[in-house]
Every structure is written in C-alpha cells, then in structure tokens.
Amino acid sequence: MATSRSLNKVLLIGNLTRNPVLRSTSNNATVCTFGVATNDSWKDSNGNLQERTEFHNVVAWNKLAEICAQILSTGMLVWIEGELRTRTWEDSTGGRRYKTEIKVNDMKLLDDKGKKGIGIDAARSEGDSAEEDIVIADDQTTNDNTSVKSNEEKVTTNDDEEDDLF
16 A cells, blocks of 8 residues: 655745744743744736735744744744644634644744844754754854754643633
8 A cells, every 4th residue: 555645844934023922831842933924926917016915823842942032033034944733722612723833843044133143044853853953153154053852742721822822
C-alpha cells in the first residue's frame, strides 16, 4: 500500500501588526504570539490598481518565542516559514470555536528598525522535538551559532479565554 504525500508549509514576508506577547503555559512552555500583515496588489480588467491586505496570527514556541518577544516590534519586516495549525475548543456557551494560526519553524528579521546587525535564522529539524539553530549576526562580520531545543506544547482550556491565549 502506497502512502500519500502531503505538504503543510507557509512562507510569508510581511510586517508585524502588533507587538509580540510572551506567555507561559501550565507546563512551563513559552509561547509568543504576534500578527503579520501581507499585501497583494494587481491590476483589474480596467487597469486600475487593486490592493488587499491579509492578516495572519503567528505563534512561536520555547526559545524561538523568547527571541521573538525580545527583538520584534510592530512594523518590523519579517520572513516567516512555518505550518498552518487549526485549534478547536468549546466556548463557555457550548459552541465550537476554531482558530487557524501559523506555527513558526524559521524566521528572519528583514528590517530591524535601526538595530543593525541583528538577525535570526532558526532552522527546524524533523520531529516534535525540533532542534533549532539561532544565528545572531554581529554587524555582518561574524555569526554566533547557538543550538536550542524547542518543543511545541498543546494548550487547552474550556472557555472563551482560549481565544485570548493566542
């Protein structure tokens, strides 16, 4: 029997729409949430320029979450590689709620708003216990490579606060 192949990969280049929010889960995993906006433009059949902005909910975990919270701020241009994740939960009225987010695997800071020489390259390894390489450039002269472990943790609650967690 052949196994089917599939791909869940998201690539974004966009600007942060809100400052990162860093939280800890009940199991002491660190999670950082922030928004990224991407813009699209095209000419319609009359030759008029049309524009559309998409807003994305983004989630980073553990060491990468801590770094995102430390160096990112509203307006910065970032490159995000990740995967789509949809969470479901039951709200306080018994209704089923859904939220689709981008779980960050790799991130590069493209526009550092005056903090010259800072960049991140978090390379994802296979499996749930992904090992990530964090690279912080020092004025483009040297790179300091540090390896960290990152484990995603499932977070669940039974009320409307679930929507506010991320």
